[in-house]
Amino acid sequence: MKVILLTLCLCLSISASWAQELVKKSKSAICHAPGTQYYSRTKNFTPYDTLDQCLASGGRLPKGQSYTPQSKPKVALETSAKYSRDEFGRGWADEDKDCQNTRQEILISLSTAPVRFSDDRECRVTFGRWISMYSGEVIFDASKLDIDHIVPLKWAWDHGADKWGKEKRERFANDPINLVAVEASLNRQKGAKGLDEWLPPKNEIQYKSRFNRILKLYGLK
Incomplete structure (x- = not known):
């Protein structure tokens, strides 16, 4: 028995030394x-x-x-868990303080006809004429449109934006290059998906080109 125990201890000792x-x-x-x-x-x-x-x-x-x-x-998982929309600013910005935030300015710039507003101050767009990049459909009612980030904010966060400063993230969230007016239903269907997970029903080539252009512009992975 002593011999067996001695042999066992010796083996454990050797294993421990290897582990170290x-x-x-x-x-x-x-x-x-x-x-x-x-x-x-x-x-x-x-x-x-x-x-x-x-x-x-x-x-x-x-x-x-x-x-x-x-x-x-588990770096990616840990990074994803820390994502918050507030990291990219609290909603749409109004940098020039003219009461028209980024959503309203994008609706105005993308409408192919004069827009109408909810009041005389011209703060909120209600009607216009927009052609959805994702479906090719013509939409007149602004309430049926979402302003979509072509490169989603959460996707950007998971691919490098978590290392940016707050100012760059806010600029990214309000950059017209990354924004389109599309059906709310398609925007929500897309969610935070990248090119390998979602493509629009129409204009796939244009969408991919714009997505990759934004990645290069902002240095995302």
Whole structure:
């Protein structure tokens, strides 16, 4: 019994020492874990705490070896959980203080006919003539339109906007290049989806081109 216990302790001791050893990344970028065939022979190396770290640095496994990562990064999930519309400003901006916020200015600029307002102050557009980029339909009632962000705010947040300053995010949310007047139903169908998840019923090529133009303009991934 004593012999068995002694042997068991010795094995546990060896396993513990291996666990404490570092992963070696050789000059040829091969990641050697403790206990593997060429670990002790690798003299010139860059040390890493784990095999995951070594592989993430651009390393690779020796031929014939396979490895399943113990954990997957959760950065994207954590980033998504922190998203808030308020990070891009509280609603539509009215930078020139003329009572017409970004929504009203986009409706005015995109209408193909003179617009009508709800009162003499001309703060809120009620009627005009808009051609939806997403469907090609002609719409006259402003209440049936949403102003859609071609690159959705949440999508932008998950692809780099979380690193921006508040001023840049507010500029992005109110930039006419990223805004179109479309049916509320299609805007809500699209939600925060990217190009790989949603495309409009009409004008797909124009939509993709505009989406990618905005990504390049703002440096989004």
